[in-house]
Amino acid sequence: MTTKPATKSLVFPRFFPRPNSKTGIWSWIATVDHKKIGTLYGITSFFWFIVAGLEALLIRIQLSQANNDFLSPDMYNSLFTMHGTTMIFLVVMPLSAAFFNWLIPLQIGARDVAFPRLNALSYWIFLFGSILINFSWITGEAPNGGWFGYAPNSGVTFNPGKGMTYWVVGLNVLGISSIAAGLNFVTTIINMRAPGMSMFKMPIFTWMTLVTSILIILALPILAVAGIQLQTDRIYGTHFFNSLGGGDPVMWQHIFWLFGHPEVYILILPAMGIVSEVLPTFARKPIFGYSFVVFAGAVIGFMGWFVWSHHMFTVGLGPAANSAFSISTMLIAVPTGIKIFNWLGTLWGGSIRFNTAMLFSLGFIAMFTIGGLSGVMHASPPTDAQQQDTYFVVAHFHYVLFGGALLGIFSGIYFWWPKFTGYFLNEKIGKLNFIFMLIGFNIQFGPMHWLGMDGMPRRIYTYAENMGWEGSNLAATIGGFILGVGVLLFIYNVIYSMIHKEVAGADPWDGRTLEWSTSSPPPEHDFDEIPQVKFRDDFWFKKYPETIKEYYEHGEIEEDTEDKLSEKSNHEDEIHLPDMSYYPFILGVGIAILGAGFLSNIYIIAISVPIMIWGLLGWSMEPVNDPHPDGH
Amino acid sequence: MSETAVINNHQDEIENTSTGLSNKKLMMWLFLASDVMFFGAFISTYLIYRGKSLVGPYPSEVLDIPITTVSTFILLMSSLAMVLALHYLKENEKNKATLWILGVVLLGTIFMGFQFYEFNHFAHLGLTPRTNIFGTTFFILTGLHGGHVTIGILWMAFLAYGSHKGTLRSDNAIDLEIAGLYWHFVDIVWIIIFTVIYLISANDMPPAGSELLIH
Amino acid sequence: MKKLLKKLFYHDGNGWWNLPKNMSGKPNPPYEGPIGGPWLIKMINLMTYGGKSHAGPRFYIIVGIFLAIITALEVWAFELESELAILYIPILLILALIKFVAVVAFYMHLRFDNRFFSYVFASGMIVGTVVFSLLLFISEAAYMTR
Ligand code: HEM
Numbered sequence: 003m004t005t006k007p008a009t010k011s012l013v014f015p016r017f018f019p020r021p022n023s024k025t026g027i028w029s030w031i032a033t034v035d036h037k038k039i040g041t042l043y044g045i046t047s048f049f050w051f052i053v054a055g056l057e058a059l060l061i062r063i064q065l066s067q068a069n070n071d072f073l074s075p076d077m078y079n080s081l082f083t084m085h086g087t088t089m090i091f092l093v094v095m096p097l098s099a100a101f102f103n104w105l106i107p108l109q110i111g112a113r114d115v116a117f118p119r120l121n122a123l124s125y126w127i128f129l130f131g132s133i134l135i136n137f138s139w140i141t142g143e144a145p146n147g148g149w150f151g152y153a154p155n156s157g158v159t160f161n162p163g164k165g166m167t168y169w170v171v172g173l174n175v176l177g178i179s180s181i182a183a184g185l186n187f188v189t190t191i192i193n194m195r196a197p198g199m200s201m202f203k204m205p206i207f208t209w210m211t212l213v214t215s216i217l218i219i220l221a222l223p224i225l226a227v228a229g230i231q232l233q234t235d236r237i238y239g240t241h242f243f244n245s246l247g248g249g250d251p252v253m254w255q256h257i258f259w260l261f262g263h264p265e266v267y268i269l270i271l272p273a274m275g276i277v278s279e280v281l282p283t284f285a286r287k288p289i290f291g292y293s294f295v296v297f298a299g300a301v302i303g304f305m306g307w308f309v310w311s312h313h314m315f316t317v318g319l320g321p322a323a324n325s326a327f328s329i330s331t332m333l334i335a336v337p338t339g340i341k342i343f344n345w346l347g348t349l350w351g352g353s354i355r356f357n358t359a360m361l362f363s364l365g366f367i368a369m370f371t372i373g374g375l376s377g378v379m380h381a382s383p384p385t386d387a388q389q390q391d392t393y394f395v396v397a398h399f400h401y402v403l404f405g406g407a408l409l410g411i412f413s414g415i416y417f418w419w420p421k422f423t424g425y426f427l428n429e430k431i432g433k434l435n436f437i438f439m440l441i442g443f444n445i446q447f448g449p450m451h452w453l454g455m456d457g458m459p460r461r462i463y464t465y466a467e468n469m470g471w472e473g474s475n476l477a478a479t480i481g482g483f484i485l486g487v488g489v490l491l492f493i494y495n496v497i498y499s500m501i502h503k504e505v506a507g508a509d510p511w512d513g514r515t516l517e518w519s520t521s522s523p524p525p526e527h528d529f530d531e532i533p534q535v536k537f538r539d540d541f542w543f544k545k546y547p548e549t550i551k552e553y554y555e556h557g558e559i560e561e562d563t564e565d566k567l568s569e570k571s572n573h574e575d576e577i578h579l580p581d582m583s584y585y586p587f588i589l590g591v592g593i594a595i596l597g598a599g600f601l602s603n604i605y606i607i608a609i610s611v612p613i614m615i616w617g618l619l620g621w622s623m624e625p626v627n628d629p630h631p632d633g634h
Numbered sequence: 635m636s637e638t639a640v641i642n643n644h645q646d647e648i649e650n651t652s653t654g655l656s657n658k659k660l661m662m663w664l665f666l667a668s669d670v671m672f673f674g675a676f677i678s679t680y681l682i683y684r685g686k687s688l689v690g691p692y693p694s695e696v697l698d699i700p701i702t703t704v705s706t707f708i709l710l711m712s713s714l715a716m717v718l719a720l721h722y723l724k725e726n727e728k729n730k731a732t733l734w735i736l737g738v739v740l741l742g743t744i745f746m747g748f749q750f751y752e753f754n755h756f757a758h759l760g761l762t763p764r765t766n767i768f769g770t771t772f773f774i775l776t777g778l779h780g781g782h783v784t785i786g787i788l789w790m791a792f793l794a795y796g797s798h799k800g801t802l803r804s805d806n807a808i809d810l811e812i813a814g815l816y817w818h819f820v821d822i823v824w825i826i827i828f829t830v831i832y833l834i835s836a837n838d839m840p841p842a843g844s845e846l847l848i849h
Numbered sequence: 850m851k852k853l854l855k856k857l858f859y860h861d862g863n864g865w866w867n868l869p870k871n872m873s874g875k876p877n878p879p880y881e882g883p884i885g886g887p888w889l890i891k892m893i894n895l896m897t898y899g900g901k902s903h904a905g906p907r908f909y910i911i912v913g914i915f916l917a918i919i920t921a922l923e924v925w926a927f928e929l930e931s932e933l934a935i936l937y938i939p940i941l942l943i944l945a946l947i948k949f950v951a952v953v954a955f956y957m958h959l960r961f962d963n964r965f966f967s968y969v970f971a972s973g974m975i976v977g978t979v980v981f982s983l984l985l986f987i988s989e990a991a992y993m994t995r
């Protein structure tokens with residue numbers, strides 16, 4: 003390394019020394035380690051999963067009988083709003099982010115993400131944003147306009163309380179966190195790959211993370227715009243969605259769904275990536291049609307932009323717009339179908355092991371296919387005119403979101419838990435967990451299909467007696483509780499695993515990708531030596547070189563001609579890990595206070611400004627690494 | 635504290651990436667792509683609501699093209715100052731670099747002065763974000779653009795200080811370069827705003843029949 | 850054909866999706882056609898620093914003057930709005946586009962930088978432009994049929 007003459011640097015006055023604690027609360031607050039941040043994401047979002055699940059059970063109790071008065075109408079509105087908002091923004095997205103954090107550096111053979119401090123900042127903003135939005139329960143004014151926040155119902159005229167203000171401010175804060183994480187992961191995946199790992203040697207999960215992150219980068223700003231517009235409407239009396247002032251409530255639907263449809267792919271693509279890792283491992287076969295899976299993911303990410311008006315078929319956009327969006331919506335089912343066939347092809351002829359992780363993945367395929375099919379049904383405007391705003395749509399999106407995204411994520415948890423903690427989750431409890439979840443889920447959401455066909459509208463707090471809806475609703479409620487038992491079994495499994503400590507080695511499942519090549523749990527620096535990658539599923543071929551011939555016909559391997567990268571890491575003898583830092587936390591606190599300021603008054607905003615400046619200046623003047631004591 | 639480690643960090647950053655591109659620069663470009671969607675949504679909101687105000691003042695009654703032309707020109711010149719600053723920083727001409735960065739700060743501040751004057755003036759003419767849909771879309775869009783400029787000004791001032799102190803040098807010029815990318819992006823957003831809001835709609839009259847609605 | 854397919858789908862080939870390797874420091878690809886005689890090609894290369902790896906202050910100032918002139922043209926078009934009639938908006942959009950491209954290509958160095966950055970920004974621009982044009986289009990259509 004070249005040495006340059008030392009020059010002075012800007013030094014920001016430090017109020018405390020550089021953190022270096024390895025244990026205790028400060029080691030978490032000041033951490034920049036992607037694994038610790040991943041754990042934080044996982045724990046926090048699982049907590050919100052429990053909260054949102056309880057909200058769902060309350061909703062189900064209310065709906066179990068006709069004319070029930072277990073919940074007041076206002077309470078019901080708040081509950082279904084917060085259930086949706088929490089599940090989407092505080093559970094599925096950050097649970098996926100937990101996997102991104104844990105796995106991306108391990109899968110691409112890096113020691114950390116591209117911007118470790120920015121990564122920590124994303125987490126802190128997410129944590130504070132989630133608290134901010136749920137704080138509304140304590141003030142007694144929880145948001146009540148639905149997770150879609152339709153105008154004008156979400157405007158001050160019809161919704162004078164503070165609830166929806168909490169909602170927009172909270173979502174805007176969370177949006178900053180997601181965009182920062184998205185930028186970080188795209189940069190990481192493009193720029194931090196191990197030597198030899200070209201784009202088309204990356205694991206599928208990494209690919210899906212890349213597509214998801216690009217979608218996050220491009221879609222979340224639109225949510226921010228919708229949020230800012232609604233916020234100024236609510237707080238400063240502008241007219242974006244106020245027809246008395248010349249605005250148009252339909253504009254909200256456009257902007258929201260312009261974000262909203264890419265968002266549903268943000269939710270599902272990581273789960274698709276997880277499943278594409280689990281299936282090959284337990285079928286002991288490489289994924290069938292790697293390039294097709296990758297391209298289908300990328301195509302979904304692109305086409306997802308041109309279908310948003312299928313949420314607006316009954317708004318009256320006119321026949322031309324409706325037909326166009328109907329066609330594009332049907333088309334987007336094609337790459338989705340391609341993926342399903344690839345997964346089936348992966349299973350075909352494999353020597354399958356039915357571990358819990360595998361069962362969850364199989365459940366994913368089945369349930370997601372059902373949800374996809376009902377999606378194609380309401381891709382047709384005349385059909386959708388019958389289904390819009392009924393429980394049929396509720397059934398659709400729960401089949402794709404719970405049966406899809408969450409089953410996929412649970413599959414990932416069972417699959418990677420040994421890697422994260424070093425111990426197995428119990429298989430017996432796991433299988434029970436799966437069975438309860440799958441059965442409970444189907445009893446809960448299956449009947450909603452015919453409830454919707456029978457015309458039961460969604461978003462209502464109760465229904466009349468003689469509609470013939472009672473039986474199905476009662477079944478759904480019972481299913482909900484069975485599902486709840488499934489979740490309890492999972493928690494029990496986690497505790498069981500922590501007590502019994504059944505040790506898993508570095509590679510318990512005979513894995514294929516790089517994360518299995520390091521110890522479980524991985525050391526702080528991930529890899530003792532940065533791996534050199536030659537093949538896709540490189541770790542597998544290192545273990546079983548005799549299978550190379552089988553997968554690469556005639557045993558001929560196209561070597562990377564531009565392999566100059568591999569030389570580079572050879573002379574890298576030192577492990578440089580980024581040092582810990584308090585500033586992401588400080589900046590996160592500043593942004594949280596700023597959000598609270600928008601909810602209360604200008605003085606709080608004034609308090610947040612110096613904190614943010616402190617965080618920013620301290621951050622930018624603090625070197626990523628302090629010089630090492632040995633003068634390196 | 636020795637500076638050596640810091641310098642090496644910067645070099646490592648570029649040399650050890652898979653693509654040979656700087657992480658920071660890549661992230662800045664990604665961020666700009668993201669900001670495209672942000673401003674894109676606001677500009678389309680403006681366009682969709684164009685000519686839908688129910689009460690005055692209408693664009694033709696408030697917009698003042700000569701003044702805005704001057705402020706547009708100033709923002710363009712600040713971009714010129716920005717590239718010159720980067721050029722001199724890379725050439726190791728510290729004083730020139732510092733001066734040009736300060737030039738960016740100055741021109742940006744003048745631009746913000748114009749915006750402040752304009753907002754004030756409009757308020758005197760009776761146009762606020764609450765008056766009509768033109769006011770709503772106009773103020774929020776240009777205001778958010780102004781917010782971007784303000785952040786840029788603060789960032790540049792910080793960098794000017796660093797360049798003056800000698801901590802921003804040719805070997806970490808990437809820090810100025812990404813700030814510059816941000817600055818130029820804010821400039822091109824203004825290019826579009828100037829065309830779409832000012833030039834195209836400056837002669838927008840009250841919509842036909844709107845008087846009937848009021849009376 | 851087989852070669853093309855292989856290039857497109859065979860995972861170990863170096864297909865078009867492979868990110869470009871480091872180009873920074875290497876000279877800009879000079880302009881070679883398809884239109885223009887030797888004089889024009891020389892001019893364009895001079896203007897865009899083809900064959901050189903970076904530009905200098907003189908060039909930046911020329912671009913600055915060029916931007917100022919186009920701004921003046923825009924305001925001139927504004928004065929002539931009623932004469933230009935239906936051409937007014939297209940003319941303004943084209944002028945704005947020229948300014949946009951000039952700043953992005955020269956001030957933001959995309960002309961001189963690794964092509965990958967252009968891809969990143971262009972993909973954002975393309976998604977944005979298409980999606981928002983579509984939005985404008987259907988909003989206008991829905992408004993007119995209302
Ligand atoms: C096969 C592909 C899919 C098609 C064709 C499709 C189609 C549709 C359509 C047409 C609607 C509007 C129904 C209405 O409101 O009347 C809808 C709603 C919805 N879809 Fe899908 N969808 C698909 C996949 C997905 C996936 C993968 C997810 C999420 C992971 C998802 C999540 C949702 C959600 C959350 C809603 C309801 C939004 C609301 O009104 O609150 N969909 N889908």
Ligand SMILES: [Cu+2]
Nearest residue numbers: 263266312313
């Ligand atoms: Cu959709």
